[in-house]
Amino acid sequence: AQTVTQSQPEMSVQEAETVTLSCTYDTSENNYYLFWYKQPPSRQMILVIRQEAYKQQNATENRFSVNFQKAAKSFSLKISDSQLGDTAMYFCAFMKHWSNFGNEKLTFGTGTRLTIIP
């Protein structure tokens, strides 16, 4: 079974600063995917960024980037130029590669509550 650990329950940062959220995971799988999801207060969960384990290059999406260290089983999220709208709960998630559609399961970490201070 896979486990995902987010060791920072809460973080806060001033607007426009950079913040890094940490995530570690444990798996015996070699082929898998990692995700960061954002859940704003009382709003829908949305995907922020994804990373395929077989890709060495770190994924980036505008102000969001990851630092993926496969050997260390670490997958941190960096938010640059943070904005008030980034205030949310952030979940790191793991998905094993499946050969059959319909078996995809996301395993979520416990989340980090990020507050951007004006």
Place this chain on the structure above:
Amino acid sequence: DTEVTQTPKHLVMGMTNKKSLKCEQHMGHRAMYWYKQKAKKPPELMFVYSYEKLSINESVPSRFSPECPNSSLLNLHLHALQPEDSALYLCASSQDWLGPYNEQFFGPGTRLTVL
């Protein structure tokens, strides 16, 4: 339309009531999911439907009964619930692709309170 809708937004029910949660998507997705999320906790997978067939049941108690009448609609029938079942119930859907681009789109959830 890239939206997953869920009704009702809020539901309060007694332990002897029978109620249903509804989820709908019109993105042509062929997988649909039910998650349970307690306050300040991550979502926990309950059920997965793939091509309208139940593909995963995470050992959920029988007082929760899922139903997928067609590819756009997912229901969760509730009966004889316990107060500890109070939570946010999230629905999600995804395309019939394999791999990381099989992004799950989440609905806003139904906040359920069992008295």
